[in-house]
Amino acid sequence: MTQHTVDIAIIGAGSAGMTAYRAASKHTDSIVVIESGPYGTTCARVGCMPSKLLIAAAEAAHAVREAPRFGLKAALDAVDGEAVMQRVRGERDRFVGFVVDTVNDWPDAHRLRGHARFVKPGVLAVGDDEVHARCIIIATGSTPNVPEDWRAALGDRLIVNDDVFNWTTLPASVAVVGTGIIGLELAQALALLGVRVRLLGRNGRVGPLTEPSLQNLTHDLVDASLQLSADAKIVAVESGGDGVVVRFETADGVQQETFEYLLAATGRRPNLNGLNVEKAGIKVDDKGRIPFDRGTQQIDDLPVFIAGDVHGVRPLLHEASDDGRIAGDNAVTWPKVVQRPRRAPLAIVFSQPQIMMAGASHAELTADNVDFATGTVSFKKQGRARVMCVNQGALHVYGEHGSGRFLGAEMIGPAAEHLGHLLAWSVQAGLTVQQMLDSPFYHPVIEEGLRTALRDLQRQLKLPPQAPEGCIDCEVGG
Incomplete structure (x- = not known):
């Protein structure tokens, strides 16, 4: 048996594990990343990127079918399934290759292949190897949950x-x-x-x-x-x-x-099978998840941190990367750990039409007994949406009574992926509804629909009248 003694051991080389490695390796060279499966991250191999490649092909087919609505004589004769999937696989492999190249550039001593399991606190068995680590980061991801x-x-x-x-x-x-x-x-x-x-x-x-x-x-x-x-x-x-x-x-x-x-x-379940976390003193709740501090990524007061989809909270790439950075930084300084601020929530679904959620949701605000109001807009008559024949869906925006602070939004409709970013940034910046309305809105753009929803929200909040904004004509179809 080969024994490795390191400062930090990271279990999993996905998005969270790779980010944890980058954060920790800035401060220590005594580190090892343990991976039992292929390198390449869920996002690049089977998640974000290949799914968007398939969706891009679908959107192209949809655009051809919609062309007659604009007076264009076009028809989709056939979908070449082999060509579609060839592009999906080829581009997918390209994205995966970038990730694999990154991992292969790490020093050999920082990479260990095999399935890790806890033997006792601070000790992992990996095949015929044994890893003794001052701190351990669990970043093992999740797996589809199938009957x-x-x-x-x-x-x-x-x-x-x-x-x-x-x-x-x-x-x-x-x-x-x-x-x-x-x-x-x-x-x-x-x-x-x-x-x-x-x-x-x-x-x-x-x-x-x-x-x-x-x-x-x-x-x-x-x-x-x-x-x-x-x-x-x-x-x-x-x-x-x-x-x-x-x-x-x-x-x-x-x-x-x-x-x-x-x-x-x-649904998906955390990859904890065979990890024997109980031998490290780690408790698992009745849903099969590990409780942890989201500000530090630490599990109880143990020298063990958790990052990414394995904990099941907001299983998104940017959240996993933030988890990894926080876990890596705190593993370096343990037993001193620092609470790190989290970004405003942002989730996007690349459906038809797109869906987005930014900041707090209606359900979260209701459950937390927040005193809030809702502003709405339908995209059926929204000017730019009608121009592009994408006039479907609606946007709801939420604001706090009294302070007028913008709290969040939910939407299904055109350009949701872009509006979602604007609204998440507004939540993170702590803007009020009035401050958002004081910002520029060009004409004619989808964002004018957001302005309509914000104006409705301002009315629902019963705040003092806002100063005039732009020309009255621009309100038509906005």
């Missing part, structure tokens, strides 16, 4: 999002189970590329928006884009010929359909 009986019944006809990006061509049909972010994005992208898709949910909800009317609007818009059964009970799944037979029950009774594949987008 075991589905695996047994369907074999390779049951897939998760990871598998989609290894396809060599597009299938004819897919049942997507799960109406969260992953299920929604992939279901709509495949449907826009001509795949027969049925999206199945279990509680009527579609996507992450929490305000009831926005949740209803999301349901209606998604339902218009593909076959949706948002409140369905899966009765049985079984192999049938060269496909999958899915029986599900809705308010209309039991239905049965056959698909080439069943794509399970039924």
Whole structure:
């Protein structure tokens, strides 16, 4: 057995682990990163980047179909599934290559391959190696959570999002189970590329928006884009010929359909199996997660930190990177640790239309008994949205009574990925609704819809009248 004695051991070389390494290695060379799987991060290999490549192809197909609305004689003759997936895989491999190159540039002594497990506090077994570390960072990520009986019944006809990006061509049909972010994005992208898709949910909800009317609007818009059964009970799944037979029950009774594949987008679970965290004195809650301090990433008062999707809080790349930086910095200075400020929440769904949440959600504000008001705008008549034939959706913005402080927003509609950034920055800067309205709004742009929502919010907050802003004509269709 080879023994390694280091200052810091990081378990996992994903986005959080790599950022933790960068942070810690600025202060110590006594460090090792342990990885049991392929290098390349979830984002680059099976997450953010390949999914956006597939969505980009879907958006291009959608644009061709929409061309006649602008008086253009265009038609989508066919979707070349092999060409679509060839580009997805090729560009995916390019992104993964950048990450792998980065890891391979680390000193050999900083890399250890194998599955880590705790032997006792401060000691990890990795195959025939043993690692003794002053501090340990757990950054093992998460795994799709799939019912075991589905695996047994369907074999390779049951897939998760990871598998989609290894396809060599597009299938004819897919049942997507799960109406969260992953299920929604992939279901709509495949449907826009001509795949027969049925999206199945279990509680009527579609996507992450929490305000009831926005949740209803999301349901209606998604339902218009593909076959949706948002409140369905899966009765049985079984192999049938060269496909999958899915029986599900809705308010209309039991239905049965056959698909080439069943794509399970039924949530994710932390990668803690086999890590033996209890031998390090680490407690796991009844949901299988490890409680920790989000300001320091520290677990209890132990010399152990946690970062990234493994803890299940805001499983997003920028959050994982922040986790890694905080964990890496605090592991270096332990036992002295510092509370680090977190960025304003920002989440984006690349659906059709896009969805975004910035700052506090309606559900969070309600649960916390915050005294807040809501301003709204529909994009049906919004000027620039109509110009571009994307006039669907709505935006809700939230502000605090008394202070007039902007608290957050939820939206489904055009340019949500861009509006989301503006609104998250406004929350982080602590702006009031009045200060936001005092900022420039060009004409004609989608952002004029935001101005309309903010004006409505200002009225709901019953604050003193704001100073005039720009020409009255610009309000028309804004």
